[in-house]
Amino acid sequence: AGAGGASSVDADDAWVVHDAVVHWIPVATHAADITDSRGWQAVNAMLTTQRARLQGFLSGSNELEAVLQAEGPKETPVIRRYQESLQAFRIRGLGSDHTWRLLREFGVHRAPPEAVTVAAAEAAAASSLALERSSLGASDPGRGERQNWCFFRSWITVTRPGGGESSPLKLSAKEPGRMLNSSV
16 A cells, blocks of 8 residues: 555555565455455456556557558557557556466466476476576576576467458467576
8 A cells, every 4th residue: 555545555665565465465364354355356356457558458459450461570650659559657567466467368377287287397498407507607697696597488379360251360380498697
């Protein structure tokens, strides 16, 4: 809550507060004390509003459509217009819960458990290799032993009308998996 009391919320911090609390609600002895509080309702309402604004922009944006339609490398003016339009919302983040709600509204679903198990094994192997490299002195420059590591893997499929013969057009992008660290 901001300086104005329990109902005052700073937009920049709302998602951080939400993420810090939302995962504890299911195990809290008195969860209703949290979810019924004016402070929690103000934070959640702010993020719900930001998510709705962002969804509206992403659903009907000429700038986003131009980015999606661009062939090959994106032209700097196209990307710049999109970035400026998006930055006008002044949304730094939605937090994990509201980001997943936004993605679900666009039809994105979490990977099935078996895919997560495979990705976890690949991440562990990649992490082990990265640790071995860093202990041999071949680590990336930067934060050294304080580096944060993350395994990225995704497969996104978008179905849009207009594939010809009244069949939908299916577009896919796949990131097979890679380790990135905080020195990048």
